[in-house]
Amino acid sequence: MCVANLSVGVQREPCIAVGCRGGVKPRWPYLRAIQGGAAIVAGLSFLACADTSVPPVATAHGGECHPTSAHMTPPAEAIEFFANGSSRPDAARESLKTANWYGNEAMWVILPENGEIVGRLDDKIPPYRLKRGRVQYEAHQLDGRGMVRLQAIGVDAYGDVGFAAGGPAFPTVGCWEVTYTLDGRDPLSFVLRVR
Secondary structure, three states: OOOOOOOOOOOOOOOOOOOOOOOOEEEOOHHHHHHHHHHHHHHHHHHOOOOOOOOOOOOOOOOOOOOOOOOOOOHHHHHHHHHHOOOOHHHHHHHHHHOEEEEOEEEEEOOOOOEEEEOOEEEOOOEEEOOOEEEEEEEOOOOOOEEEEEOOOOOOHOOEEEOOOOOOOOOOOOOEEEEEEEEEEEEEEEEEEEO
């Protein structure tokens, strides 16, 4: 049996050379009569050689997780609140100046240093509110189908401005975009890698 493009130098039987490049070429002159059938074979060979693969579904980040590493400068009152809650406020104050702060005009958070939560599915990422209101969060997985529906952070015991205790929890590991809002306004979105 003749196999396309593998019969070079072999002349046991008539063969049609079919390849992904170069089309259909009769090996012997009397085979021109079967060129019509060869065209069908060539068409099928073309389909077999064509790249019909579908690219994988891309995530929002091209398949890679890019956790938020902002290191912004927060308002002094946020640093002072967290520093004064420490048993060593001066050391805490210095450490807080280089923390992974991220925020907007309504609230600020300290994110994990590399934007990663390792070894657990939740973390305390308490917001410090500059405006009055209740903090809620929701999250969706960038590398999967996971979702966390809108839910409250913290308890009312801390009041409606300043610190709110708590943070996000996730149903699975992965790359997550989290959005904190203050009474449904002032969204603060960031990305965390949970592993």
